[in-house]
Amino acid sequence: MPNKLISLLCCLLITVASFGQVEEVHPPDYIKTINFKGNTPETQLPVIKLGEYVVLEFDALNGNEDDYYYKIEHYNYDWTPSVLVKSEFMQGFDNQRIRNYENSLNTYQIYSHYKLTIPNKQTRGLRVSGNYMLQIYNSYDELVFSRKFMIYEEKTNIGVIIKRARDVHSINEMQRVEIVVSSNNMQLNNPLQTVKALIVQNNNLNTAIHNLKPMYTIGNQLIYKYDSESSFYGGNEYLFFENKDVRAANTGIQSIDLRDLYHNFLFVNTERATRPYTYNPDINGNYLITAIDADDVSIEADYVWMHFYLAPNEVLKDKDIHIYGNFNNYVIDESTKMTYDEHNNLYTNELLLKQGFYNYKYVVVNADQTIDEGAISGNFYQTENNYKVLLYYRDLGARYDRIIGLGEGNSMNISN
Template sequence: MVALRSLITAAALACMSALYAENTSTAIFDESFRTLTVQIEGDRLAPPVLTLNSSDRLIIGFDRLSDERDYLRYTIRHCNADWTPSQLVDAEVFDGFNYADVTEYAFSRATTVHYVHYTIVLPDSEFRFRLSGNYLLQVYDESDPDEILLQQRFMVCENAVGVGGTATSRTDVDYNDSHQQLELQLDTRGYPVRDPFNDLTLVVEQNYYPASRRVITHPTRMQGDRLLYEHQPQLVFPASNEYRRMETVSVQFPSMGVDHVEYNAPYYNHYLNVDTPRFSRNYSYDSTQHGRFFVREYNSDNSDTEADYTIVHFTLDQPEIPGAAVYLEGDFTHRTCDSNSQVPYNPSTGRYERAMLLKQGAYNYRYVAVPPKFPVEGDKYQTVNEYSVAVYYRAPGERYDRLLGYSLIFSGR
């Protein structure tokens, strides 16, 4: 119950912040843009975290449903640990100009839906980051710089402190039941912190889901150069369940999770197998991408431009949940609960149903009820979850939050 209340509180605070603060979440604001992806070059499973002063490169891709190339530009903003824009000026943050044209593009080939695929690579030969921290890339049309078309979060890390830890189902609220608990250790030998009880902030998320975000401001105790975070209520999480999987890699035959494929001009349609709630089922392991999706057309050497857009039909066989809305959660919905990810209830069929235009690929997804009155997926202590831990540091007098460390901790491994 403690963890559940924390989750509800975090979600409520996130909603309030969205009402009164600038939106700095990863998002697409123009519906003609689709399939926003980000990855570290050479490692598509890595989170979008660059190492400062390294050879790391970030690859950001997206499509616009169009027959013509658009003249787009991008800018980058430095943000605080809570993703509010920092007060630093560009000259403090970047070497080079903090804007550039999007020059790398390619037209789709042999697809029923025509689109242009754009790519941005950071940093490049004319630009580099001087500071660690949170960053927000924003794309706009060169003729209208005030209208942001899409934006993507990423981070730059110093890796000055070591971050370790474990995730266990033997928690302070239950034992091998419905929760998981983290215990964390920071090794500060590489960067001694003068006042770790006031100058350090840890931000922890489960599977990059914003509503799961926990902010830890004090270690439990110190042990030499090690900071220990133990038995902290904020580090107890509902265990959730493995992501569901589906693949739309072919328009000729049904792949994983697909019942059948139809062509209803002008789109191919993938009708997924009907989903049912899993809260009352026993846990079943399934290989997971922890909510990610990968663009793929099974017969293509270049899926970025040869994968088609199809209408994917999701169905959840679940009676209406009074006072709650149901959403699809995963990278393809930017892990946000809004109108773009909501699954409406259809009273004529007695099911939740949603059709989405998605690029062919392999997708992870889960159903989320908000508020969480009904556990559609259930909470299984055996679930393999990916916990991200970001360590921010702001010394007295500093004007920005440095990202000193970043690590991933997996449960069930």
Template structure:
């Protein structure tokens, strides 16, 4: 009887721990970068001190941190908190407890904020760097940052993916023109090798997984590759088709920094109760040959007219986009890039105006330099079809992030043991 009671008490204790760990949490089935409050805009997430960098931290570099910044367009002050969550390879939330993947607390407070100054559009700018002092990572792998109003963990308003990595395995990669003749004109091939010398690997064909991300898009990540073969503790990934990405075209761009005169891509600026930026009319580029110019791979650089302006001194302006086409398309057309959080967002949908033969939309953006595409919403997948208005060229400059995951025998989780960022500017 005593043994039974002891076992029952132990079971109830661990059940209580699990309930405490999960109570009040409302996680999506699959974690992705998401903004759940439309009043929150211009979400920036990067390695501290490196704007537009990939959001990863090296577990062996305790001086590294990530910075999150955003604007609340409703103004005033609100109290926000954040939570660090461990995820599986497929971005579902792990069942591990925080003390299994972190030292220190898994939560923190966003205490830094500034009200906008000398702007026509009022807002409050918030920012935080994490992990906080006393918190560090025990495991590498996929993580998520959940931001929510204070005391409302079941109501996240911002979700950001990030990675904790190590360099236990050496990744050597290159971006090539596609090998097969039918893909040569428009696709890029990512070949790479993984040297896992020194790691305790039971079955190299089953104990590793990889992911390849183009720029920061989350809708076309390649995750299904298996090594073609293994040679002297080196995994070889040298496919002809499975590792291909559309090269697409260099990104369109606009410069919204100047207020006194139109910047690049801007036709005119009008000021009444706020600034209105009317852009030059864009054309379909899918039939054009490749044209080279510098871009920032779909990103944005938030900046005002002068470099001395702080983030809370940079204004929001209404931007009027126009895409010329003589007849309406059957599909839905959207703006796409970092400005739309790298996804199809209804706020960035364009509408056809027959009398002008234009697709048009207007949206408030914070001043800065922006890249963007016009994309079609694929009716089957709901993802962005970037080819339709840009075309695709093997010469286009793109970044690729390669992550190598290894199965941990201790928790049966997938840890990141190697990574590489490689650029296609080799042609």
């Protein structure tokens, strides 16, 4: 009897663990340039309207022309699995092979480029709004990587205003998001319990503010006028480079070299936290694949070893420094870590990236694995940042969390 009881408890623990929050699975080294987007040219966190399409593209650099399959799952607001079965949120079938792929053309680095569009003939559409995960499997049914995306309905109007923080200690470093939700098209019952707001800065879910409740209501409006609860550090404009022509030094690139592949050496970057803020247009951490004289950049753009250099100062000595940006979905791992070169007194790293225009910054990873984005770049209230607000709603007795509105704001015209 005790053994049976122990087995039962183990099964229950496994079941509970399997229904915890799901995280994105990061790809192996041979999978590069995962471009996940809606109806915009650059890669981003896809937030699409119900009925619109989403596109996933990626490169496999192993040259095997492997078969890949996709699955789609629906999740609750907190990224725990929803109770909906696939026929309730999907029209058609998933677990289908990605049929659209091509091999690279006239490149030093050989690769196969895969492209998946949803809806398609097999997966004819997604029926409901909410959180989704797109999972990519190989022919052995092993999960290769996964990506989150969201689908929303236009049931509410969401006004987003960006203001400076009220706290005098952070007024020069932080940006505050104020939200006004108008629900003329639907009745929001008991909003303190049924409505949750998510605020995302620059499409980065790692720094998003979750589960924000309305401060008060006026008629059919929900008002969010918090201070610290809805504030983000402003950060600084991203650094950037462009290497659309690998045979010549482009923007941000000091020199080039051709070995087995092209190598591009960037100019040395310096710490900006102690310097005055200067406006420099960026694309908020994103990247765009470009190549000169290419008819189809998805298969004609080459891969280049990009060499990064950061000049240290006393504050940065012995810090765990990483390269940060949407080129790898804001992942921090060994590949992004800077190494101190004592001979040249520089922090260095090299990343294999596809030709294009890239934003990046340097961040410090603390001992508790938290990321300090402002330690090297600084935090300034003037920084231009994009904000998305998603409104989740689960009515009393409902079985899943809907997304009933999307609002966007920009700190370009920040006010007091």
